[in-house]
Amino acid sequence: MLPLTNGSHDKDAGFSEYVAAHAEQVRFTAYLLCGDWHEAEDLAQTAFVRLYLAWERVDRTEPIDAYVRKIVTRTYLNERRRLWRKLERLTSAPPETPAESPPAPEQRMLIMRALSQVPRRQRAALVLRYWEDLSLVEAAEVLGCSVGTVKSQCARGLQRMRELLPDDVAIGGRDR
Missing domain, CATH: 1.10.1740 (Rna Polymerase Sigma Factor; Chain: A)
Known part of the structure; x- marks a missing residue:
């Protein structure tokens, strides 16, 4: 590399x-x-x-x-x-979601698309907490903020993702 x-x-x-x-x-x-x-x-x-x-x-x-x-x-x-301007993001996924419950890979794509639409600080908090599996304290250190800020960023990010995802795609959250 x-x-x-x-x-x-x-x-x-x-x-x-x-x-x-x-x-x-x-x-x-x-x-x-x-x-x-x-x-x-x-x-x-x-x-x-x-x-x-x-x-x-x-x-x-x-x-x-x-x-x-x-x-x-x-x-x-x-x-x-x-960045002072908003960048346009192109996607290969159609705007409509499938009517039936999609298989796991399709759900993952929907979750990834929703994650890409979450504001950057919330997205960083979600990735650190739920993908990297960091504790609240560890995520706060990486982000350079308080534990409370990590909690609120995660809560807002999860709420935004729930708004963006179809009802049949479930995401969760947890506090440690």
Whole structure:
């Protein structure tokens, strides 16, 4: 994924092993945040570049995954703040929903589409809490906000998704 030409061999080897083992997970988390595979690839690439630059300073007593997740989430949120215009999102799904209960893959697509329509802070909170399975405290740390803010962002995000989804697609929530 990244050309490794600078730095010590040990640094490069350790970093390369980490990227090889976690690249797909980081890309998918980025995709859940932004809803676009190309943008997700860019977010993952940015996260890995920042991780590489900080590789020697990363505290090995704490999971590197949490550090990378924080980089991806904050990069996503910061890039969204810079956009002053609303981007149009194209979708291949028809505007009408199926009349009968769709199979699991179709439900997943509907949920992904609804998630893409949730405001960015709410979406980040939902992804961290329900996809990454972080506790309220962990999600608050990644987002740089209070536990109460994470709770309210998740509640509002879940409510918005329920409004967007057909009645036969169930989503839940939980507090930890």
